[in-house]
Amino acid sequence: MRIAVVIVSAMILLPLPAVAGTWQIAETPSGRAEAIFLDYTPAEASGLLADGCINAGWIVVSSTPNEVKCEVKLNFGQQLVKELFQGNRYSTPVKQYLRTTISQSQDGARAQAYLWDETQFAFGQIRTTPQDGDGYVNRMQSYLVDSGGALPKGTKFTNFAYLGITGDTPVVQVPYNGKLAKGLRVTNLQNDGSGAKAGLQAGDVILRVADKRTDSDQELMEGLNKAARQGSLSIEVFRGQMVMNLSGPVIYRPAVSEYDPDAYAKREVQKVAVVDATPAPSAADELLKYGTLLEKGLISKDEYDVQKKRLLGQ
Known part of the structure; x- marks a missing residue:
C-alpha cells in the first residue's frame, strides 16, 4: 500500500477529500501548494508537471516553460454537486482547472499550483470560483510531489501527530x-x-x-x-x-530543513504532447467576423465573397 507509506510515515499526501478536506497536511512557508524540483530548469519541471497531469487522468490544456494548465476531470457526483451550487439551467457544465506556475530558484525550479472551477453562463459570462480549501491544497500538493517535486524548506506538519x-x-x-x-x-x-x-x-x-x-x-x-x-x-x-x-x-514530524538528493534523483524529462482544448471557430463565427471587417471597410466585397465561398464549401 503506497499510500500508507506516504501518508503515515511522511505525513505528506492524501488522495482527496476525507480528512484532507478539513486540515492541511503539509503547511508550506507560502501557505500555498508548492514544491521545488531540485536541479531542474523550469522547462524541465514543466515537462514533469504536464506528465503528472496525464498520469492523473487529466487533460493538458497548455504547457510552456513557466506554466502548465490542466483540466481536472470531475466524476459524475462532483459534477452534479458543483452544478447545483455554482451553475443554473442556462450554464455550461462546471469545469475545473489547475494552473502551475514555474520559476527559477536557488535549489531548482519552484512550482506553485492554483485550482479553480469555471462556469460559462448565457451571453458568454464566465464565473471562476477559486478552490483553495485545505482538501484542495492537499490534492494539489499531492500532484506536485507525485510529479517529482520536493516540499520546500520550512514546510511544517503540525495538524497531525507523527506515529513514525x-x-x-x-x-x-x-x-x-x-x-x-x-x-x-x-x-x-x-x-x-x-x-x-x-x-x-x-x-x-x-x-x-x-x-x-x-x-x-x-x-x-x-x-x-x-x-x-x-x-x-x-x-x-x-x-x-x-x-x-x-x-x-504528541510528536510532530520535523519541519523540512534539508533536501534528500537521493529521494528526488533527477530523471529523464519526457516531452509531453499538449492537447489544444480551445474549440475551433464555426463557419458562422468566421462568416460573422468577415462580415464585420467588410462593414468597417477593412476588406473588399470581392475578398468577403472569396471567404464566404470557402467557408460554405462552394
Missing part, C-alpha cells in the same frame, strides 16, 4: 469483544515518533487512535489529526492475544 510508521500497513482482522475487528498492522516503526514514545511496537495491530477506528489509512489520519488537536495521543492495539491501551505525548 514506515513501510506498508496492511488491513487485518483480529478478535475484538467477541467479534472480528479491522485494524492496521505495524510492520516497521521509527523511534522518534509518537508511536514509539507511547509503546507501540512492530507487529501491533492498531485498532483505534484518539478513540477513532482505524479500518483504513484515511481513518488513521483522522485519529492522528484529533490527537494533534487535543494535544495527547491514545492508541488501542491488538498485541499477541490481548487488546492494550497505550498513551503518550
Whole structure:
C-alpha cells in the first residue's frame, strides 16, 4: 500500500477529500501548494508537471516553460454537486482547472499550483470560483510531489501527530469483544515518533487512535489529526492475544530543513504532447467576423465573397 507509506510515515499526501478536506497536511512557508524540483530548469519541471497531469487522468490544456494548465476531470457526483451550487439551467457544465506556475530558484525550479472551477453562463459570462480549501491544497500538493517535486524548506506538519510508521500497513482482522475487528498492522516503526514514545511496537495491530477506528489509512489520519488537536495521543492495539491501551505525548514530524538528493534523483524529462482544448471557430463565427471587417471597410466585397465561398464549401 503506497499510500500508507506516504501518508503515515511522511505525513505528506492524501488522495482527496476525507480528512484532507478539513486540515492541511503539509503547511508550506507560502501557505500555498508548492514544491521545488531540485536541479531542474523550469522547462524541465514543466515537462514533469504536464506528465503528472496525464498520469492523473487529466487533460493538458497548455504547457510552456513557466506554466502548465490542466483540466481536472470531475466524476459524475462532483459534477452534479458543483452544478447545483455554482451553475443554473442556462450554464455550461462546471469545469475545473489547475494552473502551475514555474520559476527559477536557488535549489531548482519552484512550482506553485492554483485550482479553480469555471462556469460559462448565457451571453458568454464566465464565473471562476477559486478552490483553495485545505482538501484542495492537499490534492494539489499531492500532484506536485507525485510529479517529482520536493516540499520546500520550512514546510511544517503540525495538524497531525507523527506515529513514525514506515513501510506498508496492511488491513487485518483480529478478535475484538467477541467479534472480528479491522485494524492496521505495524510492520516497521521509527523511534522518534509518537508511536514509539507511547509503546507501540512492530507487529501491533492498531485498532483505534484518539478513540477513532482505524479500518483504513484515511481513518488513521483522522485519529492522528484529533490527537494533534487535543494535544495527547491514545492508541488501542491488538498485541499477541490481548487488546492494550497505550498513551503518550504528541510528536510532530520535523519541519523540512534539508533536501534528500537521493529521494528526488533527477530523471529523464519526457516531452509531453499538449492537447489544444480551445474549440475551433464555426463557419458562422468566421462568416460573422468577415462580415464585420467588410462593414468597417477593412476588406473588399470581392475578398468577403472569396471567404464566404470557402467557408460554405462552394
